[in-house]
Amino acid sequence: MAYKLLEGIRILDLTTVYAGPMGTRILADLGAEVIKIESPSRPDLFTRMTAYPDNEPPEKENWNAGGYFHLLNAGKKGISLDISKDKGKEIFKRLVKISDIVMENFSPRVMDNLGLGYQELRKVKPDIIMVSMSGLGHYGPLRDYYMYMTGMEGMSGLTYITGHPDKPPLLSNYAYGDWMLGVTGAAAALTALYYRKKTGKGQYVDVAGREAIIIHIGDVIMDYTLNGRVRERAGNFHPEMAPHECYRCKGEDSWINIAVENDEQWKALCKLMGKEELKDDPRFAKAEDRVKNREELNKIIEEWTKNYDNIELMEMLQKEGIPAGAVLSMKQVHLNPHLIQRGYFEVIDHGKAVGKRPVGKQMPAKFLGVESFVPKRAPLFAQDNEYVFCELLGMSKDELKKLEEEKVIGTVPRFPPPRPTRLDLIEKQVGKGAGYVDPNYLEELRKVFGEDIGKK
């Protein structure tokens, strides 16, 4: 029988922008009831106004049409509540009383300044679990630094070791640091939840984004702590594997990763390339020789790869047991037969302004016999006010109305004029194009996900 794993777990989600919402989204995927709380005067702006369908902000309720918001908040419930007002605080505390976990990613000062720090919340509900996610952590001399994903990654060592040696150190470019902070927050929340289940005790959890990133390069850090060696950025170099490179393929901006793990795979590659003489070439005989002479090696291989389509070449290489993978663009990810066949995407109907769109899973694991993904759209602004305030807290419709008049809640957020993405600039950026825009993207998606994709 299908059931949701975290059914019955209620999470108050004060997070905004990127990191926090990714953490609560993974818990929503697992079936927890995540109630996203936004202030009518300070809604979750950035993602709500990024990536409008077909890049056209709808005339009505454009705050409900941002694609980033939909992907980061799928499966959550949404209410409006201004917790900077006294009445808002009081209601928030009533919600805490009937919840299991509070998750927030404000700057470290904010919750205490609001009078809603952990010590206050535990007075209301002694076994509450509160998870604070910040850039550098909730105590320490640098806790008040202004931090975004860029700073967290930059200060973690990850950026230092990423990128080509002749270019500056490289950030992740897809907010991976934010993912690590949010998802580590989710992992910590569940750890605390298990502990509460056992002991009945709640607790406070302090997650620092920078620290969450550092623990993902433990092996690199240990090269320093064990041997005093500072790993430098080295492109796609691997100390023990060669070839280990991203090679150019046929077609514009098309690439394949090939990573040979042993001599047997190397010999198979030589054969496939029709260059059997390389097998006995002393420059490439053993892994350490290949690592040493990788520049020559890479040139030879790229001369070969550039004649093939990257998907076709991946299939050829895999057939011979050689680890190889096309470097998929965002378009290729959406049309990838493996992801599609595995059911990685869910088609979600976002309502009249947006229509149906494929949404990838935030919790990609499949659980035998368990409904692990909640195929629901991200909440419209304040859509669950009635459910939460009337049904859960027992307020009357009149009270709700009064709260709205007092601007404690609201159905219309204070929202700046909509801002379409400057696709023209992206295509021209730095004269080389920071990305490609596929004008037929809806048709492409329809071939895979059904004729009604994008229909409003």
Next chain:
Amino acid sequence: MAEKALEGIKVLDLARNIAGSYCGKLFADFGAEVIKVEPPEGNPLRKMCPFKGDEKDPEKSGTFFYLNTNKKSITLDITKKEGADVLKKLVEKADVIIEDFEPGKMKEFGLSYEELKNVNPKIIMTSITWFGQDGPYRDYKANNFVAYGLGGAMYVMRPTKWPDIRPAVLGGYQAEYTAGLIAYIATLSAIISPKVEGTWIDLSVMESVTSTLTGIMADYSYLGLSRRTLPWAIHGFPTQENYPCKDGYVNLTPGIGGTQVIADLIEKPEERENPLLVKAGARVKEPEKFEQLILPWLKEHKKWEITEKAQKLKLAFAPILSPGELLEDPQLKERKFFAKVDHPKMGEVTYPGAPAKLSESPWKEGRAPLLGEHTKEVLSEAGYSEDQINDLKEKGII
């Protein structure tokens, strides 16, 4: 001493790669009893660099150490029937089994989920593979590099200024660590769920990478855009990029200070109204002019100096720190982030500590086990007599 968060949970960790071992490490560091089941010749991670003193000793691999802290180690050849039987015996008392063999391998060993479920209906089996238990890529060969590219994360790994160059993989083994963290969440939620009797978790490393893209997935499904770098740095390229300074690099993310105050930072208040500082569009159009304005000052100042001054102006600038510099970082020191433990073969070992600070049930430090250090202890606990253990040893099973 406070009770550890996951005390009481028993995990069998068969993982040969980073993802599964990292998942097991998170369990162990939060207090679960995790038994690393190694083949008699040792887990493959023991052959991975860095080695203490660059000595290729299986007891001196930093990678193995880091990924196996607080675990017990037993040797067991599960590819042999007798070894598989011992594992089944251990499964009787376990809550979780983590494995990362190629799809179908566990079945070959007689250790499929169905078979383990017969032994212990409550067992949660977490299977981590590169591509999952089904689908067209199921039997593809991969490693961190290959899975990262296929997951869709690598295509955008190019500097904003050079969007057409060869993509560069994110440092370390991020595809694998990502999958390990997701595996931990998946497994723990199955343990917590009151409804789960037992389950088989099928996690793919490729899909784990794709799931880190979240928001930017909408680039294509809403706009038709496939980016190949970070195209519209929120505050207007080239801010948010990493720029050289006197002693390394700094990241120039403006934040709530607004780009205008960069004029104060570089001691040129007369530039406050310069369109390059005020208008994102002007910067995007002529990034080299912005560089000319700010680079000379950056090159005369050090990264921490720049950062401290910028932060006072509410600019979110940050230094790009090397792995070594982290050990000297005042914030990490104050938070006692790095753990230090003794290891019988490696001596004193310093390594990155807790992923999160839990006030009631903190993370714990500890070392990695020696190969087979706990074989006897674990097997006796499982009811094997000394004779039986010796017999298994003679046959090369343990």
